[in-house]
Amino acid sequence: MNKKTLKTLEYDKIIAMLVTHASSPMGKDLCQKLVPSDDISEIRRLQQETHDALSRLFRKGSPSFGNAKDIRPSLSRLTIGSSLNITELLAICDLLENAGRVKSYGRHENADTGDDVLDPLFCALEPLKPLSTRIRSCILSEDEIADDASSRLKQIRRQMRQAGEKIHTQLSSLLTGSLRTYLQDAVITMRNGRYCVPVKSEYRAQVPGMVHDQSSTGSTFFIEPMSIVKLNNDIRELETQEKAEIEVILAGLSQETSEHIDTIRYNLENLVELDFIFARAKLAMDMNANEPMFNTEGRIRIRKGRHPLIDKKKVVPIDVVLGDEFDLLIITGPNTGGKTVSLKTVGLLTLMGQSGLHIPALDRCELAVFREVYADIGDEQSIEQSLSTFSSHMTNVVNFIDQANSDSLVLFDELGAGTDPTEGAALAISILSYLHAQGIRTMATTHYSELKVYALSTPRVENASCEFDVDTLRPTYRLLIGIPGKSNAFAISSKLGLPNFIIDEAKKQISKEAESFEDVISSLEESRKTIEKERADLDAYKDQIKDLKAKLAKKQDQMDQRKDKMVKEAAAEAEKILRDAKEYADKTMRDFQKFGRDHIDVREMERQRQALREKMKEAEAKKSDFQKKPKSQKKLKPEDLHLGDAVHVFSLNLNGTVSSHPDNKGFLFVQMGIMRSKVHISDLQRIDETEIQTPSMQKTGSGKIRISKSASISPEIKLLGKTVDEAIAELDKYLDDAYLSHLKTVRVVHGKGTGALRKGIHNYLRRQRHVADFHLAEYGEGDAGVTIVNFK
Numbered sequence: 021m022n023k024k025t026l027k028t029l030e031y032d033k034i035i036a037m038l039v040t041h042a043s044s045p046m047g048k049d050l051c052q053k054l055v056p057s058d059d060i061s062e063i064r065r066l067q068q069e070t071h072d073a074l075s076r077l078f079r080k081g082s083p084s085f086g087n088a089k090d091i092r093p094s095l096s097r098l099t100i101g102s103s104l105n106i107t108e109l110l111a112i113c114d115l116l117e118n119a120g121r122v123k124s125y126g127r128h129e130n131a132d133t134g135d136d137v138l139d140p141l142f143c144a145l146e147p148l149k150p151l152s153t154r155i156r157s158c159i160l161s162e163d164e165i166a167d168d169a170s171s172r173l174k175q176i177r178r179q180m181r182q183a184g185e186k187i188h189t190q191l192s193s194l195l196t197g198s199l200r201t202y203l204q205d206a207v208i209t210m211r212n213g214r215y216c217v218p219v220k221s222e223y224r225a226q227v228p229g230m231v232h233d234q235s236s237t238g239s240t241f242f243i244e245p246m247s248i249v250k251l252n253n254d255i256r257e258l259e260t261q262e263k264a265e266i267e268v269i270l271a272g273l274s275q276e277t278s279e280h281i282d283t284i285r286y287n288l289e290n291l292v293e294l295d296f297i298f299a300r301a302k303l304a305m306d307m308n309a310n311e312p313m314f315n316t317e318g319r320i321r322i323r324k325g326r327h328p329l330i331d332k333k334k335v336v337p338i339d340v341v342l343g344d345e346f347d348l349l350i351i352t353g354p355n356t357g358g359k360t361v362s363l364k365t366v367g368l369l370t371l372m373g374q375s376g377l378h379i380p381a382l383d384r385c386e387l388a389v390f391r392e393v394y395a396d397i398g399d400e401q402s403i404e405q406s407l408s409t410f411s412s413h414m415t416n417v418v419n420f421i422d423q424a425n426s427d428s429l430v431l432f433d434e435l436g437a438g439t440d441p442t443e444g445a446a447l448a449i450s451i452l453s454y455l456h457a458q459g460i461r462t463m464a465t466t467h468y469s470e471l472k473v474y475a476l477s478t479p480r481v482e483n484a485s486c487e488f489d490v491d492t493l494r495p496t497y498r499l500l501i502g503i504p505g506k507s508n509a510f511a512i513s514s515k516l517g518l519p520n521f522i523i524d525e526a527k528k529q530i531s532k533e534a535e536s537f538e539d540v541i542s543s544l545e546e547s548r549k550t551i552e553k554e555r556a557d558l559d560a561y562k563d564q565i566k567d568l569k570a571k572l573a574k575k576q577d578q579m580d581q582r583k584d585k586m587v588k589e590a591a592a593e594a595e596k597i598l599r600d601a602k603e604y605a606d607k608t609m610r611d612f613q614k615f616g617r618d619h620i621d622v623r624e625m626e627r628q629r630q631a632l633r634e635k636m637k638e639a640e641a642k643k644s645d646f647q648k649k650p651k652s653q654k655k656l657k658p659e660d661l662h663l664g665d666a667v668h669v670f671s672l673n674l675n676g677t678v679s680s681h682p683d684n685k686g687f688l689f690v691q692m693g694i695m696r697s698k699v700h701i702s703d704l705q706r707i708d709e710t711e712i713q714t715p716s717m718q719k720t721g722s723g724k725i726r727i728s729k730s731a732s733i734s735p736e737i738k739l740l741g742k743t744v745d746e747a748i749a750e751l752d753k754y755l756d757d758a759y760l761s762h763l764k765t766v767r768v769v770h771g772k773g774t775g776a777l778r779k780g781i782h783n784y785l786r787r788q789r790h791v792a793d794f795h796l797a798e799y800g801e802g803d804a805g806v807t808i809v810n811f812k
Contacts, residue, residue: 021055021056021058021371021374021392021393022392022394025367025371025392025393025394025395026055026371028395028396028397028398029364029367029368029371029393029395029397030329030364030368031056031368031371031372033329034328034329034368034371034372034377035051035052035054037303037306037328038051038054038299038300038303038377039051039052039299041298041299041300041302041303041306042085042295042296042299043084043085043086043088043295043299044085044086044088044089044291044292044295045088045089045090046088046089046090046288046292046295047085047088047292047295047296047299050292050293050295050296051296051299054375054376055375056370056371056374056375056393057374057375057376058374058389058390058391058427059389060314060316060389063314063373063374063376063389064314065137065376066300066375066376067311067312067314067373067376067378068136068137068311069137069138069297069300069376070297070300070301070304070311070376070377070378071311071378072136072137072138073138073297073298073300073301074301074304074305074378075136076136076138076301077298077301077302077305078305078775079129080125080129082298082302083121083122083125083294083298084118084121084122085118085122085291085292085294085295085298086118088115088118088288088291088292088295089111089114089115091108091111091112091115091284091288092285092288094108094111094112095281095284095285098274098277098278098281099278099281101278102274103267103270103271103274104270104273104274104277105270106159106162106163106165106270107162109155109159109270109273109274109277110155110159110161110162112155112277112284113152113155113156113159115284115287115288115291116147116148116149116151116152116284116287117147117152117156118291119145119146119147119148119287119290119291120145120147120149120152122142122145122291122294123142123143123145123147125142126138126139126141126142126143126145127142138294138297141290141293141294141297142294144286144290145287145290145291146283146286146287147287148280148283148284148287151276151277151280154273154276155273155277157169158269158273159273165266165269169266169269170265170268170269172265172268173262173265173266173269176258176261176262176265177262179254179258180255180258180259180262183251183254183255183258184255186251187215187248187251187252187255188208188215190245190247190248190251191208191215191217191245191248192208194217194245194247195207195208195217199217199219199227199245201223202219202220202223202226202227203217203218203219203220204218204219204220204239204240205218209242211232211233211242211244212232212233213256213259214232214244214252214256215244215248215252216232216233216242216243216244217242217243217245218235218240218241218242219240219241219242219243220239220240220241221238221239221240221241224241224243227243227245228245228246229243229244229245229246229249230243230244230246230249231243231244232244300376300377300378303377303378304377304378307326307328307332307378307380308332308380309328309377309378309379309380309381310378310379310381310382310383310384310385310773310774311378311383312369312373312378312379312381312385312386312387313384313385313386313387314373314386314387314388314389315386315387315388315389316388316389317343317388318343318347318388318390318426318427318459318461319342319343319344319386319388320340320341320342320343320366320370320386320387320388320461321340321341321344321385321386322338322339322340322341322365322366322369322379322381322385322386322387323339323381323382323384323385323741324337324338324339324381324382325337325338325339325340325365325366325369325379325380325381325385326365326380326381327361327364327365327368327380328368328369328372328379328380329368330361332380336358336497336498337381338358338362338365338497338498338499339499339501340362340365340366340499340501341501342366342461342463343388343461345480345482346480346481346482347456347459347460347461347462347480347481348452348455348456348461348462348463348464348475348478348480348481348482349462349463349464349481349482349484349501350452350464350465350466350471350472350474350475350481350482350483350484351363351463351464351465351466351484351485351486351499352465352466352467352471352472352483352484352485353485353486353487358486358497358498358499359433359465359486360397360398360433360465361497362463362465362486362499363395363397363431363432363433363463363465364395364397364431366429366431366463367393367395367429367431369381369387370387370388370390370393370429371393373387374387374389374390382741383741383771383772383773383774384740384741384771384773388429388461389427390427390428390429390461391425391427391428392423392424392427392428392429393428393429393430393431394416394419394420394423394424394428394429394430394431395430395431395433396413396416396417396420396431396432396433396435397431397433398433410437410438410439410444413434413435413437413438417432417435417451420455421451421454421455424455424458424460425458425460426458426459426460428460428461429460429461429462429463430455430460430461430462430463431462431463431464432451432452432462432463432464432465433464433465434465434466434467435448435451435452435464435465435466436448436451436466436468437466437467441468444468445466445468445469445470445471446470448464448466448468448470448471449470449471449474452464452471452474452481453478456478456480456481482501482502483501483502483503484499484500484501484502484503485499485500485503486498486499486500487499487500562749566749566752569752573789576695577789583672655702656701656702656704656705656706657701658681658682658686658701660706661678661681661682661688661701661704661706662678663678663679663680663681664677664678665677665678665706666706666707666708667690667704667705667706667707668704668705668706668707669690669692669697669699669703669704670703670704670705671699671703672692672697672699674692674693674695675692675707676690676691676692676693676697677690677691677692678690678691679691679696679760679762680762682701685700686700686701686702687699687700687701688701690704691760696759696760696790733754733757733758733761733763735758735763735765735766735767736766736767736768736769737750737751737754737766737767737768737769738769739751739768739769739770739771739777739781740769740770740771741771742777743777744776744777744780744781747770747777747780747781748780748781748784751768751781751784752784754766755788755790755791755809758811759790759811763811764810764811765808765809765810765811766808766809766811767797767802767806767807767808767809768781768806768807768808768809769802769805769806770805770806770807771805772803772804772805775804778804778805778807781807782794782807785807785809789812790811790812791809791810791811791812792810792811792812793810794807794808794809794810795807795808796808
């Protein structure tokens with residue numbers, strides 16, 4: 021890809037953003053060297069890596085690669101047998117420990133997550149735990165070797181401590197004894213690595229020993245007493261032995277490390293590669309970007325694409341298509357309307373996609389693989405080269421015509437500008453016609469009306485415009501494909517206060533054909549606004565219907581709850597009646613037995629018996645109140661009922677329509693409004709109605725049943741590319757139709773993407789009473805891009 025285009029489309033700023041997301045120096049270097057590829061296999065591999073890393077970021081957060089320092093010079097020294105210093109060994113140790121942490125991060129938490137393309141990189145990491153533990157136990161810091169690094173070192177340091185203790189003991193006795201009156205201060209100090217005492221200059225001769233230093237005023241001499249010279253010499257000798265032993269320890273560690281040079285090098289390369297991949301994923305997360313699809317047919321489909329260098333809160337997403345129904349797109353409209361931003365967005369997203377970066381747009385966008393992208397954007401006037409704006413643009417055009425082919429994307433900003441309008445328009449049409457004839461995908465912005473007519477009259481050439489609100493005199497930055505832009509010069513001038521007589525005179529200066537053409541554009545613009553308003557009204561109606569359906573479902577839930585409550589209360593009351601009757605009967609039997617023993621007269625027994633009879637009648641009456649059910653005029657048989665027959669359900673006191681044949685036990689389904697219940701045939705009575713209609717079937721005047729389209733509804737609905745709100749509205753109606761058509765299972769195809777659409781659909785399904793359960797499809801049946809829904 022030519023460097024001039026990369027600079028023109030500000031690709032370097034994207035790379036600068038990418039570099040900030042890498043944590044290791046070598047990872048940042050890889051990011052800095054990233055350039056677009058024209059190999060579709062390589063592009064898809066890079067995109068898949070970015071996608072899988074982004075999925076891991078959402079699931080597990082970000083791993084750290086900060087310790088992946090460049091240790092290649094150290095490995096080269098090990099190769100030739102050199103020993104490493106403390107800093108180099110610690111850097112290798114840090115690398116191995118970081119490899120262990122990253123390898124642990126790369127393990128899948130459960131089997132449901134599945135493998136991805138990053139698994140080989142994570143699996144290739146070998147932390148070499150014994151080696152890193154050995155280095156860490158020997159080297160405590162860049163300035164300290166552990167005593168236990170070797171038995172020899174431990175012995176030397178013990179002897180050094182013992183010698184130091186002897187020196188302190190002897191010097192302490194001198195400070196409190198014979199030398200006390202000769203000393204400037206009663207302290208022990210170090211000079212040139214040897215223990216000394218500060219002696220007043222006038223007593224220099226009274227203290228035998230070696231002078232190592234003198235104060236700046238000359239009043240103090242730092243003298244090493246003769247009695248401790250030997251001990252100081254012993255410490256210096258031990259220090260030399262310590263240094264030699266440390267060199268032996270470092271040489272041993274270097275030898276152990278040299279046995280794993282290849283493994284350490286692979287660890288470094290894998291960590292750097294992973295850092296590079298996760299930097300791309302972090303950039304995608306920051307931009308709320310998605311993975312695009314790629315083709316080699318020159319087809320571009322960008323859905324709600326955003327320029328990545330414009331504030332996310334201010335940028336207006338655009339929809340762009342190119343290379344399918346048309347190969348040349350001509351964008352017109354006023355200045356500051358977003359034409360140039362549209363060009364740069366298409367070019368920059370193409371470069372990002374071919375570099376393995378996700379693009380800030382909706383999922384399932386499609387990009388073509390281009391070998392070269394040529395962009396002539398902005399004012400490239402050059403005083404040094406004596407080039408005017410027109411000349412500089414023409415220089416670029418000449419280069420494009422010489423080099424571009426069918427595998428190129430060409431972007432022109434204000435083609436033909438900077439010269440006579442008539443000649444500029446003619447030249448622009450000629451250039452675009454040549455590129456169009458070569459099958460080169462081209463986008464161009466212009467002010468010339470002649471190019472609008474050219475786009476209308478030429479096959480596979482399309483107009484587009486950037487919307488402008490004349491009322492507010494502000495652009496909306498929306499790209500409208502299929503509608504040529506209107507200059508709005510007269511309308512804008514009028515809004516700004518230019519007198520009408522001047523505007524009327526100006527209108528006389530333009531030809532009737534041009535005026536008529538502008539009127540057609542205005543008419544198209546008004547029609548578009550009307551259609552958009554009607555669409556907005558339709559969306560509002562859909563929202564109202566959705567609210568009404570929700571309220572109806574809530575009311576149905578309340579009715580079901582009341583029904584359940586009434587049934588429970590009736591059962592409890594019936595149980596109480598039977599319990600009271602049983603207790604009264606038991607009491608009566610006890611009384612009869614008592615009467616038999618006590619020889620009570622017959623009249624008393626008859627009175628008790630009559631009271632029992634009255635009590636039983638009362639209980640029977642109460643029980644019948646809860647079980648009372650009107651008897652049908654005629655006991656129905658299975659052959660008496662047909663699909664679509666109107667019936668009355670006694671237990672629910674509702675009218676409905678037969679929607680299934682009775683089973684061998686006499687149970688069948690009856691549709692009562694939005695409620696579908698399973699009842700027994702004995703609970704039904706046929707009723708007469710002139711016309712019965714349900715969502716799934718209709719009864720004609722002749723009494724024959726006519727099945728509507730919902731009975732033959734597809735077992736699958738595709739919601740790819742829709743927003744959550746759009747998908748839920750469509751899915752709601754589809755599930756109603758499918759449920760009323762007696763489908764047991766349906767497939768909802770929503771795609772993978774970022775998972776937002778899948779999550780929204782699952783949240784909606786959890787609230788549906790007629791959905792028994794749902795789950796993601798199995799591998800090979802759609803995987804995470806399809807949800808299987810089972811009805812009750």
